[in-house]
Amino acid sequence: MQKKRGRRVLKWFLWSLVALMVLGVGGIVAWSQIGVMGAEPGPLASVEENPAITVTDAEQGIVLAPADGASEIGLVFVPGAKVDPSAYAAILQGVVEDGVTVVITRPWLNLAFFDLRGLDSFTSAAPDIDTWAVGGHSLGGVRACRLAADADALVLFGSYCSNDVSDSSLAVLSISGSEDGLSTPEKIDGARDLLPADAEMIQIDGASHASFGDYGPQAGDGTPAISDEEMHEQVTALLDEFFATLR
Structure with a gap:
């Protein structure tokens, strides 16, 4: 019993x-x-209608490539938490026009820390490219830092590393916003020692957290004092200069 x-x-x-x-x-x-933040239709349409770019919905993610096929450098870009990957197409289209192939990933469950795939799961979208940077926005940037050991360069949009890559030979570009209410300037500065000493740290005056994508305002963020067009232009110029050092 x-x-x-x-x-x-x-x-x-x-x-x-x-x-x-x-x-x-x-x-x-x-x-x-x-609460997934969708891509704004206007900026996304500007990419889809751009004759200088091909947009492919691939297994690896959204692949943006120069229409003429001339690309020597690739960028794997990881979206922020609960942000539609398409929301980053417009801010990245300028660098694609200038010869960089971009693979915007689709994180599992819309959250980068759940996505355990390695970098080669995304670079396989463009196997002819030998030089790869990995980057991301917000939580996507934190995940990009984890993937950076297999990349040639690291690009952060309103983000910072939680792991130490300071002893690596990575080329690093960190772009932040003065009005970012989430990845605040203080948080960016607080994690600076986790990046190599020669990392480029650029703060865009007037940019908020949501200025790094086209998905509308975000709770807890600051108020941007820069237009989307100017933001896209500044980011494109910074990325072009950075990628020129990798060629």
Whole structure:
């Protein structure tokens, strides 16, 4: 009798544990799909209608490539948390026009820290390219830092590393915003010692956290004092100069 009672208790405990796990996983999946910030249609249309760029919806992500096929450098770009990957197409199209192939990843569950794929899962979209940078915005930049050991360069948009890459030979460009309410200037400065001593640290005056993508305002962010057009121009110029050092 006592043994049967013990089995019932054990069975109840195991089924309760399974139920909690299912509820937990289901809750995470549901939360990851709620509140995803979509790409603004206007900027995205400007990319899709750009004759200088080809846009491919590939297994590796959204691939933006020069229409003439002339590309020696690639950039794997990881979106911020719960941001539609397409929201970064417009701010990156200028550098694509100038000869860089960009692969914007689609993080699992819309959150970069759940995505455990290696860099080669994305660079396979353009196997003829030998020089690769990895980058990202916000949480995507944190994930990019984790992938940087397999890259030639690291690009951060309103982000910073949580792992130490200061002893690496990586070329690093960190672009931040003076009005960023999430990756604040203080947070960027606080993580500066995790980057190589020669990392380029550029702050764009008037840029907020959401200025690095085209997905609308974001809770907790500052108020931008720069237009989207000017932001895109400044980012393109900074990326062009940075990638020129890799050629």
